[in-house]
Amino acid sequence: MIDRREFRIAHETMAAALARRGPAWLNNDSPWVQAGLLDQRQRALKSELEALQAERNQVSRLIGQKKAAGEDATAEMARMKEVAARVRALDTEAREAEEAFSRALLEIPNPPDESTPDGVDESANVERCRRGIPRPDVTPPHWEIGEQMGILDFESAARLAGSRFSVLRGRGARLERALMQFMLNMHVDQHGYEEVWVPAIANSKTLTGTGQLPKFADDLYRLEGEDAYLIPTAEVPITNLYQDQILDASQLPIRHCGYTPCFRREAGSAGRDTRGMIRQHQFDKVELVWLTRPEQALAQLEQLLQHAEAVLQALELPYRVVDLCAGDIGFSACRTIDLEVWLPSQQCYREISSCSSFAQFQGRRAGIRYRAEDGKPRPVATLNGSGLAIGRTLVALLENGWQEDGRVRLPAALQPLMNSEFL
RNA sequence: GGAGAGAUGGCUGAGUGGCUGAAAGCGCGCCCCUGCUAAGGGCGUAUAGGCUAAAACCUAUCGAGGGUUCGAAUCCCUCUCUCUCCGCCA
Numbered sequence A: 001m002i003d004r005r006e007f008r009i010a011h012e013t014m015a016a017a018l019a020r021r022g023p024a025w026l027n028n029d030s031p032w033v034q035a036g037l038l039d040q041r042q043r044a045l046k047s048e049l050e051a052l053q054a055e056r057n058q059v060s061r062l063i064g065q066k067k068a069a070g071e072d073a074t075a076e077m078a079r080m081k082e083v084a085a086r087v088r089a090l091d092t093e094a095r096e097a098e099e100a101f102s103r104a105l106l107e108i109p110n111p112p113d114e115s116t117p118d119g120v121d122e123s124a125n126v127e128r129c130r131r132g133i134p135r136p137d138v139t140p141p142h143w144e145i146g147e148q149m150g151i152l153d154f155e156s157a158a159r160l161a162g163s164r165f166s167v168l169r170g171r172g173a174r175l176e177r178a179l180m181q182f183m184l185n186m187h188v189d190q191h192g193y194e195e196v197w198v199p200a201i202a203n204s205k206t207l208t209g210t211g212q213l214p215k216f217a218d219d220l221y222r223l224e225g226e227d228a229y230l231i232p233t234a235e236v237p238i239t240n241l242y243q244d245q246i247l248d249a250s251q252l253p254i255r256h257c258g259y260t261p262c263f264r265r266e267a268g269s270a271g272r273d274t275r276g277m278i279r280q281h282q283f284d285k286v287e288l289v290w291l292t293r294p295e296q297a298l299a300q301l302e303q304l305l306q307h308a309e310a311v312l313q314a315l316e317l318p319y320r321v322v323d324l325c326a327g328d329i330g331f332s333a334c335r336t337i338d339l340e341v342w343l344p345s346q347q348c349y350r351e352i353s354s355c356s357s358f359a360q361f362q363g364r365r366a367g368i369r370y371r372a373e374d375g376k377p378r379p380v381a382t383l384n385g386s387g388l389a390i391g392r393t394l395v396a397l398l399e400n401g402w403q404e405d406g407r408v409r410l411p412a413a414l415q416p417l418m419n420s421e422f423l
Numbered sequence B: 001g002g003a004g005a006g007a008u009g010g011c012u013g014a015g016u017g018g019c020u021g022a023a024a025g026c027g028c029g030c031c032c033c034u035g036c037u038a039a040g041g042g043c044g045u046a047u048a049g050g051c052u053a054a055a056a057c058c059u060a061u062c063g064a065g066g067g068u069u070c071g072a073a074u075c076c077c078u079c080u081c082u083c084u085c086c087g088c089c090a
Helices: A004-009 A011-019 A031-068 A074-106 A142-149 A154-160 A170-190 A204-210 A235-242 A294-314 A361-366 A390-401 A412-418
Strands: A126-131 A194-196 A246-248 A254-263 A282-292 A319-323 A335-343 A348-357 A369-371 A377-379 A381-389
Touching: A004 A011, A004 A031, A011 A031, A031 A074, A126 A294, A142 A170, A142 A390, A170 A194, A170 A254, A170 A282, A170 A294, A170 A381, A170 A390, A170 A412, A204 A235, A204 A361, A235 A254, A235 A282, A235 A361, A235 A381, A282 A294, A282 A390, A294 A319, A294 A335, A294 A348, A294 A381, A319 A348, A335 A390, A348 A390, A361 A381, A381 A390
Parallel strands: A194 A254, A246 A369
Antiparallel strands: A126 A319, A254 A282, A282 A381, A319 A335, A335 A348, A348 A381, A369 A377
């Protein structure tokens, strides 16, 4: 959520930043323009209401004093009865105006950071660098490799749950588990994160805190009859661990890693990546989350990125680093850097981690604040990134480790956990 | 699922209709005293919004929502959550 005060005071600056996401964000029917109108109305009504309340409070106190002194106060009481009625009516109106304004504010995305490259779609993303050397040949797709080995079973998954689910068997199931273990160990032992284990279900307030609601309800699985959703990413519960808290500045940065399953309806992506386990309704992910001071957020995003890269490096997977442009970053982010892993069957790089700074956008929405040196609470900045998406990592390992003899060679780092040189 | 108890500021915890945004304590900040340490004293210290150059000031907030009243932390209703006991259960 953008800052209300800044919305008024730095209106033009913010509008210019927002426009970099695409001109539609400033249309007449956009939340941006609507919020401007609703703010004026909301403030006018509130001022009127507050003046009336001030009068009521003052006279009510007087009535109390008169009664205590044994004096007659019936005239004041009669007058206040009218005022009370007007207060009630105005209060309803002002409250509705305030709620309308708040709703509009919640639909305005985070203005991109200055450092985010210009551009309206992914074609304008900036490749920063490539690491590792992609194998020169084209391999079979992972689903063929996996089905041949008997470790991937999409037929059973479809019967159990539908399309876009997977069943792992034997060594495949073990690899999924080994990856989870490997990634978490690395972030805890080498990168100093505190591991957390959190619910995979969250309520609407929590999902609003990190920005999935109200705008992206269609992407979420909702539990029938309850205010509860399956989480689309561990970012949601982990960030909200501190919802509505005022942290001490000395606690920052707070850095957590955690594994959760993730659930996405993939409502808008029918027909894309329909085969295999690239795009699933349920997938596993290890997530990295930081809560930090706003002025340090961007520098620390680079550290977080390195922690995610370290996993790819340890797994000997070729990848590239891509700086997303203003039109391609997510709703809540102001800066995003993706890691894309080489998939030799598709001869291209595919996203395997997305590392973002949200500046104070989520901190403000979720009520996560810290007490700054001046003693005033300020929203914390939040960062998060995948470290990594486990299913896609498994895919990359299958394809990059595949050999002509049908076996899949495992990177040295995984061999102890898998108790074998090959899958 | 049934019965009971509870929810107050960063924390503990008073407070059953009128200067209570809230006693007291802890914590924290500044100052004083004490030639170390310990102890002691004074003052300050919630959040959000509005209006301000900044204050002053005004408004709201005692789990959430609604009601009674001139006036609600305090009375009534609904809901949520926590705890205890019972039931069920990995």
